[in-house]
Amino acid sequence: MESGRNRIGVCRHAGTAGFTLLELLLALSIFTLVAGMAAGSFWSITRTWNRANDLLENLHYGEFAMDQLVAALRGAAWFSSKPEAFGFWLDDNGGNSDRAANEISWVTSGTAFLPPDSPLKDGLHRLSVTVEHARGGGQGLAVRAWPHLSEETDGKDVDPWIVVPDVRGFSCEWYDFEEDAWSQEWEETNSLPKVLKVSLTMEPREKDGDPVRLQRIVELEVAPDLPGRERKDRTTQDELDREERESAREEENRNGGGGGRPEPPRHEDSGPGFSGSSGGSGTSGSSGFPGRPGGGRTGVRTEDGSLVITGGGRGGGRP
Numbered sequence: 001m002e003s004g005r006n007r008i009g010v011c012r013h014a015g016t017a018g019f020t021l022l023e024l025l026l027a028l029s030i031f032t033l034v035a036g037m038a039a040g041s042f043w044s045i046t047r048t049w050n051r052a053n054d055l056l057e058n059l060h061y062g063e064f065a066m067d068q069l070v071a072a073l074r075g076a077a078w079f080s081s082k083p084e085a086f087g088f089w090l091d092d093n094g095g096n097s098d099r100a101a102n103e104i105s106w107v108t109s110g111t112a113f114l115p116p117d118s119p120l121k122d123g124l125h126r127l128s129v130t131v132e133h134a135r136g137g138g139q140g141l142a143v144r145a146w147p148h149l150s151e152e153t154d155g156k157d158v159d160p161w162i163v164v165p166d167v168r169g170f171s172c173e174w175y176d177f178e179e180d181a182w183s184q185e186w187e188e189t190n191s192l193p194k195v196l197k198v199s200l201t202m203e204p205r206e207k208d209g210d211p212v213r214l215q216r217i218v219e220l221e222v223a224p225d226l227p228g229r230e231r232k233d234r235t236t237q238d239e240l241d242r243e244e245r246e247s248a249r250e251e252e253n254r255n256g257g258g259g260g261r262p263e264p265p266r267h268e269d270s271g272p273g274f275s276g277s278s279g280g281s282g283t284s285g286s287s288g289f290p291g292r293p294g295g296g297r298t299g300v301r302t303e304d305g306s307l308v309i310t311g312g313g314r315g316g317g318r319p
Contacts, residue, residue, distance in 0.1 A: 051206070062202045062214045065141050065164035068112045069129065069198055073218045075110030076192060077124055080224065083190040085149055089128075090172060092184035098201040098211055100171040102184075103130035105155060106192070107148040113163055114145060124148050128155045131170045132162075138203070140165040168211055169201040192223035 019027075078086040086107045094100030105128040111121045113129075125145050132142035140162035144155050173182040174193035182197060195217065202212040 062164070062167075062200055062212060065167065066198075066200055066214050066216055068163065069200075070216055070218050072108050072110050072112035072127055072129075073106070073196060073198070073220065075108040075112070076220050076222055077107045077109050078192050078222045078224065086192070087189040088186065088192045089189055090174070090184065090186040091130075092171075093130075094169065094171070096171040096173060096184065096199065098169045098213065100169045100199075100201075101131045102171045103128060104172045104198075105129075113143045115161070118145065120145050120147065126155070129170070131167055132160060134162045134165060138165060139167055141167045141170060141200070166203040167200060168203050169199075171199045173197045192220050194223045194225075195219050 076088075089103075089105040091103040092100075093102055096102075105126060107124055107126050109124050113127060114121045114125075126148040128144045130142055131139050134140045141164045142160035143163050144158040144160045146155060146158050171184075173184050173196070174186055175181075175195040175197070176183045177194070186193065196219075197215065197217050199213060199215045202214070204211050
C-alpha cells in the first residue's frame, strides 16, 4: 500500500512540472509574431537593397555618358583662320524637357565616344550627339563622327552608334552673357559658346519610378569672346583710356615734351638749348645731345611737334 501511495505522489509531482495548453498557445503566438516581423524587415531590406542597386546601375550608365560628353566638349577645337569649319551647332528639338532630343555638334581632338578602332581617334574630327531610337527598342544616346574638313558629309550620312542605352532625353543650353541668362537660340555657327549646360535624363529602372536627371556645366576654354554687355563696357573703357593717353601724348609733344621744359626757339641759329657755340669745342649745351659735335646747329620745332636738327658749322659737326 505504501509503495502505491508513493507512486501516485510521484506522478502528481511530475505533472505539475509540465506546460499547460494555454502556455503553449501563448508561446506559439509570440513566436509567430516575432517571425513575421523579422520576415517583413528582411523583405523590406532586400527590396531597398535591390532598388539601390538598380539606382546605382542607372547612375553608372548616366555618369559614364556624362563623363564622356564632358571630356569631348573640353577637347573642343577652334581656329580663327577657318571658323566655319570649327563652329558649334545646336538643334533645340524638344527644348530642355525630360523628353528633349537636342543635337549638338562640334570639332574635338579627344577620343571620347570613339571606338578603339576608329581612324579618327588620332586627329581632329567632328562629333554630333543626340537621342535616337535604338535598334533593339527604347532610346539611347547616339553619336556620329566624321572628318571635320569634309564638305561632302553633313553628319546625316554617317551611321550612329548607341553609346549608352536607356536615355530618355538630352538637352543643351549656352550662357548668354549679354542677356545674363541661359539660352538655346544659337546662331553663331562659326564660333563656340563660352559656357554650356548639358542635361541627360535616364529611364527609371522601376515601372512607376522617377527618371534620373544628370546635369553638368562645361566651360570651353578655346571659345572666342562673344559680344556681351560686360565685354562691351570693358572695350569702350579701354578705347577711352587709349584716346586719353594719345591726347596727353600729343599735348606733351606740342608743349616741348612736357615736364615744364621751355619750348626751344624756332628758326634760330645756335640756340643755347641745342648746341654749343659755333666753331667751339663741339660739345653740346644743356639741350639733351651730350657729347655730340655741335658746330652751330639749329633746332626747329615743326607744327606737329617733331624736332628737326639742321645746319652744322665748321666745328666738326655732322653735315
